Amino acid sequence: MPKSNLQTRDDDEQEEKAVPTNVSGQRLKSFLERIERLEEEKKALAEDIRDVYSEAKSLGFEVKIMRKIVSLRKTNVEKRREEAELLELYMSAIGMAE
Amino acid sequence: MPKSNLQTRDDDEQEEKAVPTNVSGQRLKSFLERIERLEEEKKALAEDIRDVYSEAKSLGFEVKIMRKIVSLRKTNVEKRREEAELLELYMSAIGMAE
Amino acid sequence: MPKSNLQTRDDDEQEEKAVPTNVSGQRLKSFLERIERLEEEKKALAEDIRDVYSEAKSLGFEVKIMRKIVSLRKTNVEKRREEAELLELYMSAIGMAE
Amino acid sequence: MPKSNLQTRDDDEQEEKAVPTNVSGQRLKSFLERIERLEEEKKALAEDIRDVYSEAKSLGFEVKIMRKIVSLRKTNVEKRREEAELLELYMSAIGMAE
DNA sequence: ACCGTGGTTAGCTTTC
DNA sequence: GAAAGCTAACCACGGT
Numbered sequence: 443m444p445k446s447n448l449q450t451r452d453d454d455e456q457e458e459k460a461v462p463t464n465v466s467g468q469r470l471k472s473f474l475e476r477i478e479r480l481e482e483e484k485k486a487l488a489e490d491i492r493d494v495y496s497e498a499k500s501l502g503f504e505v506k507i508m509r510k511i512v513s514l515r516k517t518n519v520e521k522r523r524e525e526a527e528l529l530e531l532y533m534s535a536i537g538m539a540e
Numbered sequence: 541m542p543k544s545n546l547q548t549r550d551d552d553e554q555e556e557k558a559v560p561t562n563v564s565g566q567r568l569k570s571f572l573e574r575i576e577r578l579e580e581e582k583k584a585l586a587e588d589i590r591d592v593y594s595e596a597k598s599l600g601f602e603v604k605i606m607r608k609i610v611s612l613r614k615t616n617v618e619k620r621r622e623e624a625e626l627l628e629l630y631m632s633a634i635g636m637a638e
Numbered sequence: 639m640p641k642s643n644l645q646t647r648d649d650d651e652q653e654e655k656a657v658p659t660n661v662s663g664q665r666l667k668s669f670l671e672r673i674e675r676l677e678e679e680k681k682a683l684a685e686d687i688r689d690v691y692s693e694a695k696s697l698g699f700e701v702k703i704m705r706k707i708v709s710l711r712k713t714n715v716e717k718r719r720e721e722a723e724l725l726e727l728y729m730s731a732i733g734m735a736e
Numbered sequence: 737m738p739k740s741n742l743q744t745r746d747d748d749e750q751e752e753k754a755v756p757t758n759v760s761g762q763r764l765k766s767f768l769e770r771i772e773r774l775e776e777e778k779k780a781l782a783e784d785i786r787d788v789y790s791e792a793k794s795l796g797f798e799v800k801i802m803r804k805i806v807s808l809r810k811t812n813v814e815k816r817r818e819e820a821e822l823l824e825l826y827m828s829a830i831g832m833a834e
Numbered sequence: 835a836c837c838g839t840g841g842t843t844a845g846c847t848t849t850c
Numbered sequence: 851g852a853a854a855g856c857t858a859a860c861c862a863c864g865g866t
Contacts, residue, residue, distance in 0.1 A: 473596045480589045487582040498571045510724045517717050528706045671791045680781040687774045694767045
């Protein structure tokens with residue numbers, strides 16, 4: 443692939459100045475880099491989580507059960523949040539919002 | 541389900557002291573908390589990413605296309621990594637590792 | 639569409655009779671038709687659901703709230719199912735499965 | 737949350753008679769039940785579809801490719817339908833409808 | 835008519 | 851290698 447201002451290549455760090463290359467391209471590049479940085483962090487966290495499970499497993503805990511518990515607690519939290527939203531909907535429906 | 545030291549409920553913050561509750565329960569609880577902490581961070585990052593996309597969108601960039609680019613760059617990176625691994629494999633195979 | 643190598647292994651012993659049309663092709667066609675039939679039915683049901691919401695709306699009910707309620711009830715059901723699974727996991731973990 | 741005739745809970749099957757509970761509540765409940773019934777059927781169909789794919793897979797067909805085919809056929813059908821509609825439009829435009 | 839949201843689906847990763 | 855859980859893309863709905 444030849445030079446492209448859509449930034450499919452990730453290793454050209456030159457040309458900061460001279461060329462009046464279009465601004466939105468720079469802008470886009472910046473966004474993409476931010477996103478990729480964040481995704482890397484996210485991926486790292488996913489690995490950390492796996493590591494914790496591994497550690498627990500090595501100490502004799504059952505991963506499957508742990509996952510289930512985590513999942514259940516999560517749905518509890520979500521349910522509560524949704525109930526709150528429902529309540530808000532009721533309130534706004536009867537003109538008592540805010 | 542009676543009280544359980546497997547912590548299926550998420551809102552008991554008591555019993556810091558007295559009861560000689562079993563150690564593995566404590567251990568498990570600790571693991572679960574670490575996991576949930578990490579998952580929260582992960583979730584926060586996911587939101588950050590969405591925010592970046594939103595910001596870009598508000599400046600006129602097309603999110604769909606941006607996602608495509610990110611995806612393509614990722615597979616490129618992976619391909620490159622796989623090629624590198626393959627190279628290492630070759631090297632070690634012919635005794636030139638390191 | 640010409641003869642297709644879609645099927646990874648070829649385990650049709652021999653043809654039933656005259657036409658040498660390949661059997662797996664017939665088989666595949668049959669599967670696809672079954673799937674498409676089912677998807678049509680599914681789609682029809684989705685429309686029915688929309689109709690019910692519309693009807694309710696025309697009688698003054700708030701669709702948004704209804705959806706929320708349906709969603710909440712669904713997660714309740716799921717939670718219960720997950721709790722049951724967790725219990726099963728416990729049971730099997732302590733050798734009391736069945 | 738106190739007793740509510742908005743039916744956020746899903747396991748009360750009592751009160752068939754006595755309380756002259758408001759009619760719209762009954763009405764709403766009826767709608768919700770219809771919807772949930774339909775959604776169950778929809779879910780069942782989704783499972784049927786998955787089963788068909790599984791069966792095909794067990795006979796050596798590649799699910800991924802099958803999905804692709806189904807998808808392609810669907811868009812073809814849609815395209816054809818749109819063309820037909822366009823044709824009808826033309827016909828009626830020049831007074832040759834029906 | 836568009837946007838934003840939520841729900842659904844498909845593809846990927848990981849686990850057993 | 852199959853099964854499940856996770857994630858991301860897609861689509862359809864409702865609101866503005």
